[in-house]
Amino acid sequence: xxxxxxxxxxxxxxxxxxxxxxxxxxxxxxxxxxxxxxxxxxxxxxxxxxxxxxxxxxxxxxxxxxxxxxxxxxxxxxxxxxxxxxxxxxxxxxxxxxxxxxxxxxxxxxxxxxxxxxxxxxxxxxxxxxxxxxxxxxxxxxxxxxxxxxxxxxxxxxxxxxxxxxxxxxxxxxxxxxxxxxxxxxxxxxxxxxxxxxxxxxxxxxxxxxxxxxxxxxxxxxxxxxxxxxxxxxxxxxxxxxxxxxxxxxxxxxxxxxxxxxxxxxxxxxxxxxxxxxxxxxxxxxxxxxxxxxxxxxxxxxxxxxxxxxxxxxxxxxxxxxxxxxxxxxxxxxxxxxxxxxxxxxxxxxxxxxx
Amino acid sequence: xxxxxxxxxxxxxxxxxxxxxxxxxxxxxxxxxxxxxxxxxxxxxxxxxxxxxxxxxxxxxxxxxxxxxxxxxxxxxxxxxxxxxxxxxxxxxxxxxxxxxxxxxxxxxxxxxxxxxxxxxxxxxxxxxxxxxxxxxxxxxxxxxxxxxxxxxxxxxxxxxxxxxxxxxxxxxxxxxxxxxxxxxxxxxxxxxxxxxxxxxxxxxxxxxxxxxxxxxxxxxxxxxxxxxxxxxxxxxxxxxxxxxxxxxxxxxxxxxxxxxxxxxxxxxxxxxxxxxxxxxxxxxxxxxxx
Numbered sequence: 001x002x003x004x005x006x007x008x009x010x011x012x013x014x015x016x017x018x019x020x021x022x023x024x025x026x027x028x029x030x031x032x033x034x035x036x037x038x039x040x041x042x043x044x045x046x047x048x049x050x051x052x053x054x055x056x057x058x059x060x061x062x063x064x065x066x067x068x069x070x071x072x073x074x075x076x077x078x079x080x081x082x083x084x085x086x087x088x089x090x091x092x093x094x095x096x097x098x099x100x101x102x103x104x105x106x107x108x109x110x111x112x113x114x115x116x117x118x119x120x121x122x123x124x125x126x127x128x129x130x131x132x133x134x135x136x137x138x139x140x141x142x143x144x145x146x147x148x149x150x151x152x153x154x155x156x157x158x159x160x161x162x163x164x165x166x167x168x169x170x171x172x173x174x175x176x177x178x179x180x181x182x183x184x185x186x187x188x189x190x191x192x193x194x195x196x197x198x199x200x201x202x203x204x205x206x207x208x209x210x211x212x213x214x215x216x217x218x219x220x221x222x223x224x225x226x227x228x229x230x231x232x233x234x235x236x237x238x239x240x241x242x243x244x245x246x247x248x249x250x251x252x253x254x255x256x257x258x259x260x261x262x263x264x265x266x267x268x269x270x271x272x273x274x275x276x277x278x279x280x281x282x283x284x285x286x287x288x289x290x291x292x293x294x295x296x297x298x299x300x301x302x303x304x305x306x307x308x309x310x311x312x313x314x315x316x317x318x319x320x321x322x323x324x325x326x327x328x329x330x331x332x333x334x335x336x337x338x339x340x341x342x343x344x345x346x347x348x349x350x351x352x353x354x355x
Numbered sequence: 356x357x358x359x360x361x362x363x364x365x366x367x368x369x370x371x372x373x374x375x376x377x378x379x380x381x382x383x384x385x386x387x388x389x390x391x392x393x394x395x396x397x398x399x400x401x402x403x404x405x406x407x408x409x410x411x412x413x414x415x416x417x418x419x420x421x422x423x424x425x426x427x428x429x430x431x432x433x434x435x436x437x438x439x440x441x442x443x444x445x446x447x448x449x450x451x452x453x454x455x456x457x458x459x460x461x462x463x464x465x466x467x468x469x470x471x472x473x474x475x476x477x478x479x480x481x482x483x484x485x486x487x488x489x490x491x492x493x494x495x496x497x498x499x500x501x502x503x504x505x506x507x508x509x510x511x512x513x514x515x516x517x518x519x520x521x522x523x524x525x526x527x528x529x530x531x532x533x534x535x536x537x538x539x540x541x542x543x544x545x546x547x548x549x550x551x552x553x554x555x556x557x558x559x560x561x562x563x564x565x566x567x568x569x570x571x572x573x574x575x576x577x578x579x580x581x582x583x584x585x586x587x588x589x590x591x592x593x594x595x596x597x598x599x600x601x602x603x604x605x606x607x608x609x610x611x612x613x614x615x616x617x618x619x620x621x622x623x624x625x626x627x628x629x630x631x632x633x634x635x636x637x638x639x640x641x642x643x644x645x646x
Contacts, residue, residue, distance in 0.1 A: 064544055093546030106537035109643055110559040119555075120545040153642040169541070 003078050004039035005176055005209050006063065011036045011072035013058050017282060028282045032058045034233035035072070037308070042176065045203065045210040047220040047241075049256070050230035051278060056213045059230070060179045063211060064096055065089060077176065094124045097170035101182040103162035107154040113140070113165055114150035120173045139168040143198060160191035164198065171202065179211045184219055196223055217260050221245060226314075229253045232289045233281055235308060239315040249317040251294045251325065288320065296321055376639040383635030389628035397448050400441040408442040408595050410434060417611035428613045431603065432593075436613070440621055443595040446507060447625070450580045450589075450596075451573045453511045458518025459569050465519065466526025467553050467561075470534055481527070484520040492517035492579055493586070500588040510589040514576045522568060529564040533557055563637045570633025574626030581622070597622050 013033040018024040033055040040046045048056050061067045063074060065081065073082045081092055097120075100106035107116055117139055118132045127135065137147040143164040154162055163183060170178050180199065184192040196219060202208060214220050220227060221241065228238040229252065237250040248254045255274040276293040279285055288306050291297040300320050308318040319325075378384045396403060405424075416433040418425050427436035469480040496513035503509045533539065534557065542556045581598015583589040590596035592603070597618045604615030638644050 061540075066540060066543060090546035090548075093544060096544075098541065098544045100537040100541060102537055106541055108538045108542070108556050108560070110562075110641075111555075112642075119542075119547070123545050123547040123551070155643045166541075169545075173545070 005042045005044075005077055006040040006211070007075040008039070008059075008063065009037050009073045009075075011059065011062055011074065012070045013055075013062055013067065014070045030281050031233050031284055032281055033062060033069075034281075034284065036230070036233075036235055037072075038228050038235065038238060040177070040209050040211060042209050043203065043207045045212050045223055045225045047212045047214055047224035047227045048230060049214055049217060049220055049227060051215065053278065053281070054230045055233040055281075056215075056230055057181055060098070060181050060211060060213050064098055064179055065092075066098075091124075094120070094173045095175050096177040096179065097173065097175040098179045098181060099163070099166050099170050099183045102186050103159045103166060104186075106166050107162055109154055112151055112153055113145075113157075116154070116165065117150075117168050117172050120169060124173055126173065135172065136168075139172055142171070142202065143168045144194075158191075159187050160195060163187060163191075163195050167195075167198065167202070171206070174206070175208070177209045177211065179213070181213045182215070183212075185214070185216060192219065199223065217256065229256065232278060232284060234289065235318070236290065237317040237319075238308070239317075243312070243315050247315075249311055249315065249322045249325070250290075250319050251296050252290050253317075255293075288318075296325060373639050377635055380635055380638075382631055383639075386628045386631035386635065389624065390632050393444065393625055393628060394448070396441055397444040400445050404435075404438040404441045406435045406438045408434065408438045409593055410438075417607060417614065419611065420613050420617070427617055428611070430600070430614045431607055431611070436617055439595040439600060440597070440618065443597045443600055443618065444621065444625070446590055446595065447577050447580065447597040447622070450507060450511055450514065451577045454514035454518055454576045454580070455569050455573050457511070458515035459522045459565070459572065461515070462519040462522025463526045463558075463561075463565055465523040466528075467530055467557060469523070469527045470530030471549065471553055471557060473531070473534070477527075480523065484523045487516065487520040488524075490517075493582065496583045496586075496588050500583075505588045505591060507590055507594075510580050510583050513583065513588075514579055517579070518572055518576065521572065522565070525564050525568050526561055529561045530557055533560045536560075562640060566633050566637040566640075570630045573629050573633075577622060577626060597625075 011033060012031070012035050015030040015032060016026045017028040017030060019027045036055070036059055038046065048059060050056050058067070062069050065074070065084075069082065073080060075081065076092065076096070081089075084092065111119070114133070114136050117136045121127060121132050121135065126132070133150075136150055140147055140149055145161065145164055145168070149157075149161075154165065157165065167183075183199065184195050187195060199210065200223060203210060210223070212220070212223055224241045226238065226240050227244045228235045229244075229250065230236070231252050237244065237248070237253045239249075244253065245257065248257055252274075259273065274293055279289070279292055285292050285302075286305075287303045288294070288297070288301040291301040294301065298321065304320065306318045306320045308316045310316050311322055377387060411432040411434045412429075413433045415422075415425065415429045416431055418429040418433075420426065420428040420436075422428060425435055425437075427440070429435055430439060465480050465484065469477045492513060495516050496510065499513045499516070500506075500509045503512070539552070539556055542552050547555075578598065580589055581596070581601060584596050584599040585602035590599050592599065600618040601615050601622070604611070604613075604618065607614050
């Protein structure tokens, strides 16, 4: 029972780039995901964060076996699922589901809500028509919709409601693992909070494990137990949420955290944005893949690829100089500078007094 | 509204059925009635027709419409136009339906397979389609008539073969767009079989383009079938067929224009009615356009 639910080892997805019409020869490789390892326990949320194009969504699809890995292995509940196919794979799909980013594209416009939610149960032969109908009503209630919504079509709902329908569909077969591929980034902020809280609530009730893909660190801070930071197809740092936000050990993580908008005007000018662009995954830099943009890069970083190594309990980073980095110098925990905090407290007191 | 009704579950208003939605549009209602009448006329031709389609009376040849006992006149052989048209409608409709259904479903299947198994089947299927496209329908018709002999069967076969590549291309195009949408991936993630995925998720979302093309093609097929008949590959005289009747009448265009014009008008009405109905049906079947 203490074994992790999901164990990912050295997972990679390389896409060959071919050129030429008749005799296509391979001119390069896009290393979308390049040796990713992590574990996920039951009932836990692991957030996978990183910039656009860093391989987060590819990793999610690899985990679900929606695309085939080029290398590496996947173990789910102690069983190797890297090579299974056919009916074994279909049976396995019952235990892992996905919630998509775009609530407008993720529901079949030709099926009613009831048909959409009941379909996974039908596919896996769970219950009869009547019990499935009852279960659909129950699921709709769970995600905060009403039973009469069952006969409607997706276009009759708002983005947030559709995302709830997508969540209900994922939960219909009682999975152990739900991959959430940026489930709230297409929703506006007030709805984001509702959906995130719904996901957390459902996790508590059903002991779900989430692989939560995100680029919004504020959301991550709210939902995650552990965080893995990805850069250019590989993980550069993993830590518990608290450790990561308090003491980031990788320069890239620091840059990401420093880029969070902060309600403190005195920070302006103290935060130096990261220069340069993400290198192309077709042309990954030798050595540390972050050295082209890293303010602390040394000769060693240009030659030798750092491995993800344990720096503290449950805190690992792939950086040669992690120990010798200067103190981060910024408070990433979302706090305010003392002066600003005092001023806000003053406003609050004044408002209370007036009320 | 009392508190009791507020707390009870609101009841969704009953949704209008497909027929009700179809009839809301006046043009659709008219075309539906027309199509029903056309099909009824074709099916009931032996009952409705005043005479036998092969009965000729040369003394009545080329009688204009409105002559006693001949509301639409008689053709060059003195056969009643009404009878000929009713029987001709049978042959033409059968030809159109059979060719579109046969060629269209095979073409749609190829299109779905090419889009769904893009990696393995797209190349082979689409090259096959290109080969089929490079033969003009008339040439295919000639070849098939040479093998099976001229007749309705050959025409239907030739027109089906000519419809396959067109439908395959159209379906592949719209299926490739649908394949990129997340709900296909969601369906795959539930672990359903490929057949179910294609049937329930891919095909219904390509329905609009299939409908539009099938109805357009229905009209084209009737006209093409007439052309083949005209070349002597299709319906053989004296079999009544709308296209063949029109081409026979063309010799008498100056003396008795009704022999050619009346079948043409019938073809026009049939094609138009089916096109309008097809469009309306496409809209009625799309849940997004429901009110």
